Amino acid sequence: MLELNDVNVVFNEGTKLEKTALDHVSVHIKEGEFVTILGSNGAGKSTFFNVVTGSVPVTSGTITLDGKDITNEKVHVRSKHIGRLFQNPAQGTAAGLTVEENLALTGHAGTSLFSIAVKKKDVELFKEKLKDLHMGLEERLKTPIGLLSGGQRQAVALIMAVLDPPKLLLLDEHTAALDPKSAKTILEITDQLVRREKMTALMITHNMTDALKYGDRLLIFNDGKIIKDFSREEKEKLKPADLLAFYEV
Numbered sequence: 001m002l003e004l005n006d007v008n009v010v011f012n013e014g015t016k017l018e019k020t021a022l023d024h025v026s027v028h029i030k031e032g033e034f035v036t037i038l039g040s041n042g043a044g045k046s047t048f049f050n051v052v053t054g055s056v057p058v059t060s061g062t063i064t065l066d067g068k069d070i071t072n073e074k075v076h077v078r079s080k081h082i083g084r085l086f087q088n089p090a091q092g093t094a095a096g097l098t099v100e101e102n103l104a105l106t107g108h109a110g111t112s113l114f115s116i117a118v119k120k121k122d123v124e125l126f127k128e129k130l131k132d133l134h135m136g137l138e139e140r141l142k143t144p145i146g147l148l149s150g151g152q153r154q155a156v157a158l159i160m161a162v163l164d165p166p167k168l169l170l171l172d173e174h175t176a177a178l179d180p181k182s183a184k185t186i187l188e189i190t191d192q193l194v195r196r197e198k199m200t201a202l203m204i205t206h207n208m209t210d211a212l213k214y215g216d217r218l219l220i221f222n223d224g225k226i227i228k229d230f231s232r233e234e235k236e237k238l239k240p241a242d243l244l245a246f247y248e249v
């Protein structure tokens, strides 16, 4: 469903600051696959996501989504099919708006000049989705989202990202800023949602245990390249300590 074909990304080409962030990356992600991604700092993981969303242009190579060449498609066009969650939940939500207004921004709302019109029937839908989180957030629809804790806010951001399930969901260290208990909760919910909605999802993490526990496949990035591509069967035989070796190449 997602194919990168010999993708190169070179920043500041031809200057002293030239940096190859993606180096001849070719990969095929299949429909419905949940792929975890590991790699040291600066390995090219975020740049990989950025070329998929279009926020960074490729220097060469092509990207196709569902057989369509999207290499030169604008960010806002791709965003209809690609959802992304960031490390900081503030990046995916509007602090001054309430929980229900944030959810309504995903397209379940009419807007006027001064307010977001949240429809009654959508409120029921939002309540139902929030109930699934078992965090009591269905009682806090009128709370400004900026008043929620980081974990609660990320949970709402996750629901926002999958309310109209995208073809592809990109999770960019989306639990890294949360305490261990909240991170575990959000990961469990992510896994359930990805499975239930049969989404194709890619998840960057620095947590080796999580990279092995979740997903059907594991990619390891190093120095702009995918240096390992483990299948589910291979992944099941690995221990976190086995992965350390890939940080030392």
Ligand SMILES: Nc1ncnc2c1ncn2[C@@H]1O[C@H](COP(=O)(O)OP(=O)(O)OP(=O)(O)O)[C@@H](O)[C@H]1O
Pocket (backbone or CB within 6 Å): 011, 012, 019, 020, 021, 039, 040, 041, 042, 043, 044, 045, 046, 047, 048, 221
């Ligand atoms: N806009 C940019 N301009 C110049 N260099 C960049 C830019 N974005 C990324 N880079 C460089 O490209 C390389 C890959 O960066 P990238 O952010 O993709 O790594 P990463 O694997 O996501 O790292 P981390 O785990 O630290 O988030 C790094 O050397 C980085 O400094």
